[in-house]
Amino acid sequence: MSTATLEADAPAPEIEAPKPFTVTFIIRRFDPDTDAEARWQDFDVEMYATDRILDALHKIKWEQDGSLTFRRSCAHGVCGSDAMRINGRNRLACKTLIKDLDITKPIYIEAIKGLPLEKDLIVDMEPFFQSFREVQPFLQSATAPEPGKERVQSVAQRAIFDDTTKCILCAACTSSCPVFWTDGQYFGPAAIVNAHRFIFDSRDDQAKVRLDILNDQEGVWRCRTTFNCTEACPRGIEVTKAIAEVKQAVMRGRA
Amino acid sequence: MPDSTAGTLQTPDAPAKQRPGGTLYRGNEGMWSWVLHRITGVAIFFFLLVHILDTSLVRVSPEAYNAVIGTYQTPIMGLGEVALVGAIVFHAFNGLRIILVDFWSWATRHQKLLFWIVVGLWVVTMLGFTPRHLMNVFGH
Ligand code: SF4
Ligand code: FES
Numbered sequence: 281m282s283t284a285t286l287e288a289d290a291p292a293p294e295i296e297a298p299k300p301f302t303v304t305f306i307i308r309r310f311d312p313d314t315d316a317e318a319r320w321q322d323f324d325v326e327m328y329a330t331d332r333i334l335d336a337l338h339k340i341k342w343e344q345d346g347s348l349t350f351r352r353s354c355a356h357g358v359c360g361s362d363a364m365r366i367n368g369r370n371r372l373a374c375k376t377l378i379k380d381l382d383i384t385k386p387i388y389i390e391a392i393k394g395l396p397l398e399k400d401l402i403v404d405m406e407p408f409f410q411s412f413r414e415v416q417p418f419l420q421s422a423t424a425p426e427p428g429k430e431r432v433q434s435v436a437q438r439a440i441f442d443d444t445t446k447c448i449l450c451a452a453c454t455s456s457c458p459v460f461w462t463d464g465q466y467f468g469p470a471a472i473v474n475a476h477r478f479i480f481d482s483r484d485d486q487a488k489v490r491l492d493i494l495n496d497q498e499g500v501w502r503c504r505t506t507f508n509c510t511e512a513c514p515r516g517i518e519v520t521k522a523i524a525e526v527k528q529a530v531m532r533g534r535a
Numbered sequence: 536m537p538d539s540t541a542g543t544l545q546t547p548d549a550p551a552k553q554r555p556g557g558t559l560y561r562g563n564e565g566m567w568s569w570v571l572h573r574i575t576g577v578a579i580f581f582f583l584l585v586h587i588l589d590t591s592l593v594r595v596s597p598e599a600y601n602a603v604i605g606t607y608q609t610p611i612m613g614l615g616e617v618a619l620v621g622a623i624v625f626h627a628f629n630g631l632r633i634i635l636v637d638f639w640s641w642a643t644r645h646q647k648l649l650f651w652i653v654v655g656l657w658v659v660t661m662l663g664f665t666p667r668h669l670m671n672v673f674g675h
Contacts, residue, residue, distance in 0.1 A: 308557060318557075365557065365558070365560070367558075367561065368558045368559060368560055368561035369560070369561050388558055390557050390558065391557075393557060393560065456560065456562070458560075458562075458566065458569065504569050505565065505569070505633055505636050505637065505646070506562060506565045506566040506568075506569040507562075507563070507564075507565025507566070507646060508560065508562045508565065508566050510565075511562070511563060511565075518643070518644070520565075520636075520643060520646075521640060521643045521644065524636070524637050524638075524640070524643050525640075527637060528637075528638070
């Protein structure tokens with residue numbers, strides 16, 4: 281068989297360039313200087329299936345309305361800046377692809393719930409970080425490691441809390457929690473996840489203190505296992521499972 | 536305030552959907568089972584409250600007790616009893632599910648499956664109960 285060479289006069293096969301399509305976004309806006317109430321505003325944006333919600337927000341901000349306010353830093357799912365409610369579910373804008381959403385309908389974007397709204401998609405994260413700090417999310421060891429050595433930890437010991445080391449503090453979990461919406465005092469899933477990370481760390485000696493903190497009225501017992509947090513976590517952390525493990529550690533009185 | 540609008544493509548008063556609050560959070564089985572658990576729990580609480588009051592009437596006077604209980608023997612109350620049993624059965628089965636979810640990591644991972652099992656058990660129980668009960672209520 282002769283080699284199937286392209287005939288000279290045949291037009292070069294054209295790779296069809298993907299065509300953008302128009303996607304409608306309905307964004308909940310709020311400007312504290314002019315608005316008494318938040319309002320919904322819609323934007324039509326040309327998008328590709330492989331674009332992310334964050335690209336849409338950029339396009340809107342750069343080409344249509346520079347006053348649109350949102351937070352983002354890394355744009356690659358690492359920093360945890362851009363958790364927001366996309367079609368009614370907490371997601372990172374930079375990890376949500378257009379092709380995974382139903383674009384025959386408009387896409388609703390709003391700020392995460394349960395934290396004070398500051399402007400457009402930005403909320404005051406201070407109460408969230410306050411709870412995070414309260415669980416003492418840092419290594420506290422009673423003994424110093426051998427001079428010149430690291431603290432030894434086996435693979436099995438490390439595996440116990442591996443899941444909860446992945447948290448990027450985006451607040452998607454805490455602000456998806458119906459308990460947190462009505463009771464802002466609740467520590468919230470993220471704080472418990474980060475407590476879990478140290479409670480079950482074999483090198484740490486202050487598990488008892490953290491368990492006492494979380495045995496509080498507003499601690500782990502507020503959790504009603506709605507699993508919104510587990511489903512919202514962009515890092516795939518099994519948040520509710522971590523909370524259940526902390527609950528059991530509180531009952532046993534030790535990690 | 537300075538007009539910080541960069542582009543001109545967007546008219547300021549574009550017809551925006553006026554929905555003052557945020558959208559409803561779209562949780563899945565876990566969230567809705569919790570909502571149902573709350574609603575049935577509160578409903579059962581109020582039933583118990585009334586039930587304790589009417590039962591304690593018997594100490595006030597047996598006649599008053601009989602009169603009150605008599606008003607319960609109506610078809611409407613019969614349907615209400617179906618609702619009451621439905622609420623209790625759901626609350627009971629889902630309560631067991633929550634215990635499993637809290638204490639057994641397999642159940643924590645498979646809570647959705649467990650929710651549908653609860654729904655299945657609820658349907659089976661109600662299929663057993665409702666026809667018999669309604670025959671009693673309407674079958675005189
Ligand atoms: S546990 Fe997940 S959802 Fe919660 S703050 Fe950490 S990364 Fe975000
Ligand atoms: S911008 Fe950093 S996580 Fe999305």
